[in-house]
Amino acid sequence: MNRRLIKLTLIASALGGLAKPTGAPPDPFPIGMEGSLIVVLPGEPLKAAPVGDKSTIILRIQDMFPHGSDHRYDLRYFGFVPGEYDLGKFLRHADGTAPTNLPPIPVRIRGMLPANHDGMLIEEETGNFSLPGSYTAWLIGTGIVWGLAAWPLFLLGRKKKTSLRQAEAEPGPDLAEQLRPLIEQAANGTLDTYGRARLERMIFSHWREQLGLPEDGDMAELHHQLKAHAEAGPLLHGLEDWLHRPPGTSTVDIPTLLEPYRHPTE
Amino acid sequence: METIRKNLVLDVRQRVAEVVVGQDTVVERLLIALFTGGHLLLQGVPGLAKTLLVQTISNAIDLRFSRVQFTIDLLPSDILGSEVLDQRNNEFTTHLGPIFTNLLLADEINRAAPKVQSALLEAMQERKVTIGNETHALPAPFLVIATQNPIEQSGTFELPEAQLDRFMLCHRLDYPAAGEEEDVLRRSLALGLQRTDGGAVPRTAFDLLEKKPVATGGDLVEMMAAVQEVHVSDVFQKHTVEVVRRTRRHPSIEIGGSPRAGLAMIQAARARAFIHGRDYVVPEDLYALAEDVLLHRVRLKYEALAEGVSGVSVLKEILSEAA
Numbered sequence: 001m002n003r004r005l006i007k008l009t010l011i012a013s014a015l016g017g018l019a020k021p022t023g024a025p026p027d028p029f030p031i032g033m034e035g036s037l038i039v040v041l042p043g044e045p046l047k048a049a050p051v052g053d054k055s056t057i058i059l060r061i062q063d064m065f066p067h068g069s070d071h072r073y074d075l076r077y078f079g080f081v082p083g084e085y086d087l088g089k090f091l092r093h094a095d096g097t098a099p100t101n102l103p104p105i106p107v108r109i110r111g112m113l114p115a116n117h118d119g120m121l122i123e124e125e126t127g128n129f130s131l132p133g134s135y136t137a138w139l140i141g142t143g144i145v146w147g148l149a150a151w152p153l154f155l156l157g158r159k160k161k162t163s164l165r166q167a168e169a170e171p172g173p174d175l176a177e178q179l180r181p182l183i184e185q186a187a188n189g190t191l192d193t194y195g196r197a198r199l200e201r202m203i204f205s206h207w208r209e210q211l212g213l214p215e216d217g218d219m220a221e222l223h224h225q226l227k228a229h230a231e232a233g234p235l236l237h238g239l240e241d242w243l244h245r246p247p248g249t250s251t252v253d254i255p256t257l258l259e260p261y262r263h264p265t266e
Numbered sequence: 267m268e269t270i271r272k273n274l275v276l277d278v279r280q281r282v283a284e285v286v287v288g289q290d291t292v293v294e295r296l297l298i299a300l301f302t303g304g305h306l307l308l309q310g311v312p313g314l315a316k317t318l319l320v321q322t323i324s325n326a327i328d329l330r331f332s333r334v335q336f337t338i339d340l341l342p343s344d345i346l347g348s349e350v351l352d353q354r355n356n357e358f359t360t361h362l363g364p365i366f367t368n369l370l371l372a373d374e375i376n377r378a379a380p381k382v383q384s385a386l387l388e389a390m391q392e393r394k395v396t397i398g399n400e401t402h403a404l405p406a407p408f409l410v411i412a413t414q415n416p417i418e419q420s421g422t423f424e425l426p427e428a429q430l431d432r433f434m435l436c437h438r439l440d441y442p443a444a445g446e447e448e449d450v451l452r453r454s455l456a457l458g459l460q461r462t463d464g465g466a467v468p469r470t471a472f473d474l475l476e477k478k479p480v481a482t483g484g485d486l487v488e489m490m491a492a493v494q495e496v497h498v499s500d501v502f503q504k505h506t507v508e509v510v511r512r513t514r515r516h517p518s519i520e521i522g523g524s525p526r527a528g529l530a531m532i533q534a535a536r537a538r539a540f541i542h543g544r545d546y547v548v549p550e551d552l553y554a555l556a557e558d559v560l561l562h563r564v565r566l567k568y569e570a571l572a573e574g575v576s577g578v579s580v581l582k583e584i585l586s587e588a589a
């Protein structure tokens with residue numbers, strides 16, 4: 001029931017809209033904006049007039065439906081020149097002739113410029129703010145100020161880098177100093193597995209450093225070279241025996257082996 | 267007993283040296299793979315005697331040997347086997363594929379489609395194959411030696427990290443030294459012709475393969491058992507863990523070595539120690555094997571690759587820092 005009521009209301013309002021072309025013209029549309037209008041017109045189906053160079057309005061028919069013996073049109077238009085227009089004058093029969101039996105279909109196009117505008121360009125108002133002196137001088141000045149402000153920041157960063165480098169250069173105890181407590185513990189028999197692994201690696205590094213062997217060389221080859229060295233060889237072989245041989249099979253006397261490193265002569 | 271084992275290693279090496287010039291490191295890696303039951307990936311350009319080498323070792327130890335050339339149209343059933351309908355009795359019989367061998371040479375493994383690679387690598391891991399409803403255990407020992415060409419990339423399927431991890435070792439073969447290459451040429455000049463059925467074909471190094479083995483499968487098992495007795499100290503384990511963990515922390519490495527890398531290192535080091543006549547491992551074993559055990563298990567970051575950093579240089583840095 002309600003649905004039927006809504007339908008009737010919509011039809012009534014649509015019919016009300018249809019009366020508009022014959023009554024007051026719709027609200028004006030600004031130049032360049034598309035307006036729409038639904039009208040019922042008598043006679044055969046009509047088409048939009050072709051657009052020429054001097055056309056002040058462009059009309060197109062978005063949709064057309066049979067409406068009893070007439071036709072209902074959904075017209076879309078937009079104008080280029082402000083004023084009142086009769087859209088009926090922009091419609092044509094199928095053969096291109098202008099229809100004569102149409103009611104007026106008034107529309108209004110409004111301009112975006114003031115009504116009393118004389119067609120001259122409007123000069124942009126300049127702000128009150130103006131810089132004393134030339135723009136170039138200001139640019140140079142700003143550059144100098146920026147440079148002066150950035151200089152302390154640059155120095156600050158440099159100082160930090162330098163201190164980091166200093167920290168890297170001063171890592172605390174050197175390899176020999178780091179080795180000493182490990183050697184002491186090894187000689188006393190109190191060195192744990194982790195310490196033993198460190199001791200072996202550090203002694204290898206110590207000798208690699210001593211003999212000036214490359215750090216990026218083949219490690220297996222370096223090991224081989226060091227083990228063949230007259231001074232480093234016995235120590236590395238002794239360490240290997242102590243650290244890697246099956247328990248109870250090593251005959252190395254660790255305190256004696258490490259003695260030269262406990263009390264270095266240099 | 268110890269003397270016999272040592273002699274066997276020497277005999278195998280001697281037999282290989284009769285046919286293949288140089289390649290001592292590759293022979294050592296092959297023996298490590300054999301003694302530990304691990305799989306080996308050989309990476310190198312064609313023409314470095316990979317196939318000849320594998321076949322020589324297979325003959326020297328009296329092992330069953332199969333070779334499969336991997337291609338794009340290879341199917342998993344071409345390797346694993348399949349059920350075939352016997353029309354005489356209308357029953358399916360199982361046809362076992364070439365994987366049922368002791369030593370399988372998977373030539374150019376990266377040419378096969380991923381499903382074939384995956385089927386092979388699963389069999390490598392589980393050491394058994396299921397065909398139809400039946401599960402078949404692979405022979406023991408079972409070892410896969412795969413090869414891949416690092417240069418040709420078109421029409422290949424790169425093995426993903428997870429599958430590469432199943433290879434205990436990945437050895438990158440290099441060209442022989444000048445002297446060795448001259449020796450290769452000298453030997454080939456002396457090969458001559460082989461006359462058969464009224465015709466003749468030029469002899470190749472494959473014709474020199476001595477069929478009589480210097481060791482049996484039983485000897486190999488004995489050597490495998492001996493490798494398991496090689497002592498691995500706590501200190502060596504610490505060194506191994508330290509190196510593997512450093513691969514995970516290095517700024518140029520995206521994915522570092524897995525715990526399996528550490529396990530592979532220990533096993534390979536044991537075998538290397540055995541081959542060098544020791545009953546305990548030493549850091550030199552770790553450093554000698556690091557490249558073959560670790561390099562295929564790590565992936566460099568994109569930024570590092572863009573800067574031209576190589577895996578070898580990163581590994582050298584890690585080993586140097588760890589020392």
